[in-house]
Structure formats: C-alpha cells, structure tokens
Amino acid sequence: MAAGLDKLVEDIMKESRAKAEEIRREGLTQIEDSISKAKAEAIREADEIARNTKTESDAVVNRRVSQEKQKTRLAYLTEKNKVLDNIMKEVETKLVELCRDDSRYRPFLVKSIARGIEAIPSEGVKIALSQRDIRRYRGSKLLEDALATIASTKTAVLDDEPIETIGGAVATSQDDKVRVDCTLEAKLELTKTQRLAEISRILFAS
Amino acid sequence: MKKIVEVEKEGQQMLEATMREISELRKDVPHKITSMRQEILRRAAGQRELALAEAERAGTQEAERIALEAKRHVESLSQISTDKRKQAVERTIALLLS
Numbered sequence: 001m002a003a004g005l006d007k008l009v010e011d012i013m014k015e016s017r018a019k020a021e022e023i024r025r026e027g028l029t030q031i032e033d034s035i036s037k038a039k040a041e042a043i044r045e046a047d048e049i050a051r052n053t054k055t056e057s058d059a060v061v062n063r064r065v066s067q068e069k070q071k072t073r074l075a076y077l078t079e080k081n082k083v084l085d086n087i088m089k090e091v092e093t094k095l096v097e098l099c100r101d102d103s104r105y106r107p108f109l110v111k112s113i114a115r116g117i118e119a120i121p122s123e124g125v126k127i128a129l130s131q132r133d134i135r136r137y138r139g140s141k142l143l144e145d146a147l148a149t150i151a152s153t154k155t156a157v158l159d160d161e162p163i164e165t166i167g168g169a170v171a172t173s174q175d176d177k178v179r180v181d182c183t184l185e186a187k188l189e190l191t192k193t194q195r196l197a198e199i200s201r202i203l204f205a206s
Numbered sequence: 207m208k209k210i211v212e213v214e215k216e217g218q219q220m221l222e223a224t225m226r227e228i229s230e231l232r233k234d235v236p237h238k239i240t241s242m243r244q245e246i247l248r249r250a251a252g253q254r255e256l257a258l259a260e261a262e263r264a265g266t267q268e269a270e271r272i273a274l275e276a277k278r279h280v281e282s283l284s285q286i287s288t289d290k291r292k293q294a295v296e297r298t299i300a301l302l303l304s
Contacts, residue, residue, distance in 0.1 A: 009213045016217025020224040027228030031235055038239040039246070046250035053254040057261035064265030065272065072276030079280045087291060091298045098299065108303045187302050195298055202294045203286050 080204070087199055092166070095184055099132075099167040106142075109133065109169065112182035113146035116171025117156055124155045124174035131162035133169075 099105045109129075117125045127143060143156040163170055168183035188195070 005209065009209060012210065012213045012217055016220050019217075020220050023221065023224045024228060027225075027231065031228075031231055034235055035239060035242070039242055042243040042246040046246050049247070049250040049254055053257045056254075057257050060258060060261040061265040061268065064262070064269050068269035068272045072272055072279075076276060076280055076283075079283045083283050083286065087294050087298070090291070090295045091302075094295055094299055095302070098303075184302060191301050195301055198297055198301065199294045202297060203290055204283075 080200075083203065084196065084199060087203070095166050099184075102136075105167060106137075109137070109167065110142065110146045110149060112168045113143060113156070113171065114149040114152075116169055116180045116182045117146060117152055117154055118150055119180040120154075120171050120173050120178050122154075122173040122175070122178065124157070126159045126172045126174065127156055128159040128161060128163045128170040128172065130165050130167070133167070134158065134160075134162055 113127055116127065127146075129137065138158065143158060147154065147156055159172070163183070165183040165185055168185075168187065170183060171180045172178065
C-alpha cells in the first residue's frame with residue numbers, strides 16, 4: 001500500500017517537472033524567436049545603411065572629382081584664352097606694321113576694294129578708306145586697279161569721309177542703301193571661328 | 207490522501223515558479239531587443255561614417271591628382287615655342303589677307 005503511494009507521489013512530481021520543463025522550453029523558444037526576428041530586422045536595416053553608404057561614398061568621390069575637373073577646365077580655358085589674346089595682340093601689331101608696308105598692303109587693299117565693288121549691286125560705288133589711306137592713295141589709280149582686277153565697268157569714287165580702321169575699305173552704293181565692310185576689323189570678325197580653330201590647331205594640337 | 211494533495215500542491219507551485227521565471231525573462235525581451243538593435247545600427251552608422259570619410263579622402267586625393275595634371279597642362283601653355291607662336295601669327299595674317 002505504502003509502495004503504491006510512493007509510486008503515485010513520484011509520478012505526480014515527475015509529471016509536474018515535465019510540465020514545468022515544457023513551459024520553460026516553450027517560453028524560452030518564444031523569447032529566442034522574438035530576439036532572432038528583431039535581430040534579423042536590425043541586420044536588414046544595417047545592410048540597407050551599408051548599401052546606401054556605397055552610393056553616398058561614390059557620390060562624395062564623384063562630386064569632389066567633378067568640382068576639381070570643372071575648376072581645372074576653367075583655369076585651362078582662362079590660360080588658353082590668354083595665349084590666344086596674346087597671339088591676337090601680336091597679329092594686330094603685325095597688321096599695323098603690314099599696313100605701313102605699301103608693297104604688301106596695296107595688293108590687299110586693291111583686292112578688298114574689288115570685293116566691295118563686286119558685292120554692291122549698283123553701277124556707282126563709293127569707297128571709303130582710313131584718313132591715312134586717303135592721303136596715301138588719292139590719285140594713285142587705286143580704284144582703277146581694283147576695277148581692272150575684276151574687269152568691272154562700274155564707276156567707283158573715293159569717299160571724302162574717312163573711316164576708322166586699321167586697313168581695308170568700305171564700299172557703299174551711291175544711294176547709301178547697300179554697304180559692304182571690307183576692313184580688316186570686319187575680316188577679323190568674319191574669320192573669328194576659323195581663325196581661332198586654326199590658331200588652336202597650330203598651338204595646342206599635341 | 208493528504209500526501210497526494212501536498213504533492214499536487216508542490217507540483218502546482220513548481221509550475222507557477224516556472225511561469226514566473228519565464229514571465230520575468232519575457233519582461234526583459236524588449237530591452238534586450240532595443241539594446242541589440244541599437245548596437246547593430248550604431249555599428250552600421252560607424253561604418254558609414256568611416257566609409258564617407260574614406261570617400262572624402264579618396265575624392266580629395268583624386269582631385270589633387272587632377273589639379274596637378276591640370277597645372278602641368280596650364281604650364282605647358284606658357285611653354286609654347288616661339289616658332290609655333292610665329293606660325294600662328296603668320297597663318298592668321300594669311301587668313302585675313304586672303
């Protein structure tokens with residue numbers, strides 16, 4: 001009878017211990033699951049931060065490089081323009097010298113006048129020169145030479161009003177409606193793109 | 207019979223103690239999660255700071271290299287030979303007089 005009772009007591013205790021163990025195991029499992037899920041979520045967020053960091057880092061490098069490239073490009077262009085400006089100053093000095101040299105300047109002036117006459121659609125053409133050229137070429141058959149160059153039958157007269165120019169001429173129709181600028185300044189402007197490209201090719205081509 | 211009642215009571219107490227123990231552990235879970243999450247994100251933020259500082263350093267280094275190279279290019283402009291300059295002037299005048 002006593003042995004049976006002891007066995008019953010032992011069974012009850014055993015069952016209680018097993019239940020307690022099961023409760024503990026389930027509880028701990030639930031806790032571990034919660035922590036694991038939270039950890040996985042935090043790791044996902046950290047990974048997202050890492051991915052964004054890569055993009056941000058690339059942007060930092062690109063921004064810095066881009067700023068410097070822009071700065072250096074501006075500095076290079078500024079210096080390049082200085083070189084081109086200096087060349088143009090040399091050109092202007094040479095042109096002034098050239099205009100003083102009759103043997104080189106007169107053929108150019110004749111050609112310029114001829115172009116002007118050709119471009120004016122009227123029979124009568126007025127040719128304006130600089131004060132210096134008026135003094136130098138008045139009565140020197142300059143206009144006749146220009147007309148002969150293009151075998152023109154038009155009439156050309158020298159305008160008494162001088163123009164401001166390094167060299168060259170301005171042709172105007174008798175009624176003043178059409179004006180053709182054949183001065184060196186106009187030519188400089190007209191050939192600007194070609195001129196700068198040509199100078200750059202000579203100076204900067206590697 | 208009395209002994210059985212006592213044992214059952216003892217078993218019940220054992221279960222209640224286990225439930226209290228688990229309940230205590232559960233109470234601590236939010237705090238644990240918060241600390242762990244903060245630690246993980248703090249580490250990620252630290253790595254981000256390091257990476258950005260490294261990127262800044264790499265960008266500066268690359269910018270310095272570009273600046274140096276550009277300086278050489280700019281200097282080369284002032285070293286254009288007299289022959290080339292003369293050629294450019296002559297070519298320009300030829301263009302203007304043509």
